[in-house]
Amino acid sequence: MSATDVDVVIIGAGISGLGAAYRIAERNPGTSYVILEQREQLGGTWDLFRYPGVRSDSSIFTLCFPWEPWTRKEGVADGVHIREYLKTTARKYGLDEHIRFNTHVRSADWDSSTDTWTVTAEHGGDEVTYRGRFVFFGSGYYNYDEGYTPDFPGLDEFGGAVVHPQHWLEDLDYQGKKLVVIGSGATAMSLIPSLAEKAAKVTMLQRSPTYIFSGSRYSASTDLFRKILPRKVAHSIIRQRNALLEGLIWFLARKTPGFVKWLIRQGAVRNLPDGYDVDTHFKPRYNPWDQRLCLIPDADLYTAISDGRAEVVTDHIDHFDSTGIVLKSGSHLDADVVVTATGLQLQALGGVTVSIDGAEIKPQDRFVYKAHMLEDVPNLFWCVGYTNASWTLRADMTARATAKLLAHMNSHGYTHAYPHLDGEPMPEKPAWDIQAGYVLRAPHALPKSGIKRPWNVRQNYFADAIDYRFDRIAEAMVFGS
Numbered sequence: 001m002s003a004t005d006v007d008v009v010i011i012g013a014g015i016s017g018l019g020a021a022y023r024i025a026e027r028n029p030g031t032s033y034v035i036l037e038q039r040e041q042l043g044g045t046w047d048l049f050r051y052p053g054v055r056s057d058s059s060i061f062t063l064c065f066p067w068e069p070w071t072r073k074e075g076v077a078d079g080v081h082i083r084e085y086l087k088t089t090a091r092k093y094g095l096d097e098h099i100r101f102n103t104h105v106r107s108a109d110w111d112s113s114t115d116t117w118t119v120t121a122e123h124g125g126d127e128v129t130y131r132g133r134f135v136f137f138g139s140g141y142y143n144y145d146e147g148y149t150p151d152f153p154g155l156d157e158f159g160g161a162v163v164h165p166q167h168w169l170e171d172l173d174y175q176g177k178k179l180v181v182i183g184s185g186a187t188a189m190s191l192i193p194s195l196a197e198k199a200a201k202v203t204m205l206q207r208s209p210t211y212i213f214s215g216s217r218y219s220a221s222t223d224l225f226r227k228i229l230p231r232k233v234a235h236s237i238i239r240q241r242n243a244l245l246e247g248l249i250w251f252l253a254r255k256t257p258g259f260v261k262w263l264i265r266q267g268a269v270r271n272l273p274d275g276y277d278v279d280t281h282f283k284p285r286y287n288p289w290d291q292r293l294c295l296i297p298d299a300d301l302y303t304a305i306s307d308g309r310a311e312v313v314t315d316h317i318d319h320f321d322s323t324g325i326v327l328k329s330g331s332h333l334d335a336d337v338v339v340t341a342t343g344l345q346l347q348a349l350g351g352v353t354v355s356i357d358g359a360e361i362k363p364q365d366r367f368v369y370k371a372h373m374l375e376d377v378p379n380l381f382w383c384v385g386y387t388n389a390s391w392t393l394r395a396d397m398t399a400r401a402t403a404k405l406l407a408h409m410n411s412h413g414y415t416h417a418y419p420h421l422d423g424e425p426m427p428e429k430p431a432w433d434i435q436a437g438y439v440l441r442a443p444h445a446l447p448k449s450g451i452k453r454p455w456n457v458r459q460n461y462f463a464d465a466i467d468y469r470f471d472r473i474a475e476a477m478v479f480g481s
């Protein structure tokens with residue numbers, strides 16, 4: 001079987017893979033690359049998730065690419081529009097011509113005698129092979145095949161429909177029906193107001209509350225910037241402003257949790273009906289940003305509750321029966337449809353088996369270098385965004401760092417580069433310092449973070465942006481040919 005030779009094999013045609021392709025070609029014209037995508041369409045998350053109400057929960061101006069302005073009015077975008085933006089952008093810059101769809105990468109093996117990666121994938125039942133000097137993982141952070149559903153006792157007894165948001169059933173008819181959404185994360189928050197438009201009643205069943213922050217979907221100052229400034233200048237200013245605002249909210253939450261708790265509670269009290277039990281349903285036991293803060297546009301969830309179209313129940317599931325859910329408190333939730341918004345399964349490197357000269361390596365045994373390379377693994381890049389800010393803020397930095405390293409290697413004639421940790425053993429800290437269910441359930445899914453640069457993974461866009469600006473490309477890096 002012959003292999004297709006390219007300079008860079010990119011895995012995944014979501015925000016990260018497309019962004020990497022653009023930055024690599026921008027800085028290294030003439031570099032050949034291919035994007036291997038397991039699905040039949042591009043967009044990744046924004047193509048996979050099709051549940052009603054799917055939308056961004058961070059500013060779209062920071063989630064979109066810095067090099068391609070978001071032109072719609074709203075600052076919190078619906079999934080369908082993000083998907084459209086990614087498709088249009090890929091077409092505009094010819095990135096889509098490099099995508100090989102329905103190509104599921106299974107393994108990547110580094111051959112140190114030729115300094116190349118051999119990437120093996122499945123395509124229409126056949127095995128296909130690509131050989132590249134570099135491999136870039138834009139494969140996201142979760143398992144595409146299966147979301148997470150806990151083992152609910154008696155689920156088999158339930159006579160209604162059960163659907164996970166990761167695999168929404170497009171023909172699911174819920175008009176005039178009673179729905180229970182299990183979960184209190186961003187997915188549940190975005191689903192509920194939308195489901196409530198057609199359903200008879202939507203109940204959000206949560207074990208414990210989440211912090212919710214209401215923000216406006218539209219911004220007058222954004223409109224003004226766009227009116228008076230050239231398109232790209234306006235985009236850049238709006239993007240930096242929103243990154244700053246998101247960073248400020250995170251900073252305040254960490255430094256003055258009491259104040260932010262108060263602010264959030266005031267928002268709930270103001271938007272919910274008089275006498276609503278805010279403390280039971282919307283007062284978490286942890287501090288803001290210990291877990292992801294959920295953004296709701298224009299208080300839409302509170303409005304659905306106030307209108308009586310949605311309700312929140314804070315309780316634990318005892319078991320399912322044929323007509324719904326029996327709770328630990330003894331009450332019963334009648335349901336025609338149950339939506340298990342119970343989360344994702346964390347997965348590093350798209351489930352691909354990575355080896356060096358035939359010997360498998362485990363990402364969780366390696367430290368991450370500058371948040372995008374793995375200790376002692378040559379010519380491999382991994383793109384992971386922030387947990388406390390828009391994904392693309394870091395994804396774009398990773399793409400630019402990759403493009404810069406390629407240019408540096410080309411100009412010096414190097415054929416391999418790998419980060420190496422010398423000296424004292426490096427203490428570890430969690431790579432994703434957030435108490436999200438999918439992180440807690442799989443503490444060893446991700447590569448390790450150290451505590452000092454360049455080996456520490458930080459959730460701080462501004463500190464990373466400064467480091468990137470003054471980056472020393474040869475720091476802790478072994479080059480060779």
Ligand SMILES: Cc1cc2nc3c(=O)[nH]c(=O)nc-3n(C[C@H](O)[C@H](O)[C@H](O)COP(=O)(O)OP(=O)(O)OC[C@H]3O[C@@H](n4cnc5c(N)ncnc54)[C@H](O)[C@@H]3O)c2cc1C
Pocket residue numbers: 011012013014015016017036037038039042043044045046049055056057058059063103104105106138139140141142144187349350351352383385389390391392
């Ligand atoms: C419902 C939901 C809402 C979100 N909202 C936000 C938000 O508002 N703001 C934010 O910053 N982040 C958000 N995120 C995080 C989100 O995943 C990122 O914003 C971003 O879309 C990730 O882009 P990506 O390209 O890295 O990964 P993905 O979008 O996951 O794309 C990865 C691509 O790689 C492909 N792939 C994976 N493994 C393989 C393989 N082995 N072989 C071939 N192809 C493979 C996948 O099919 C997919 O197309 C959200 C996530 C979810 C699930």
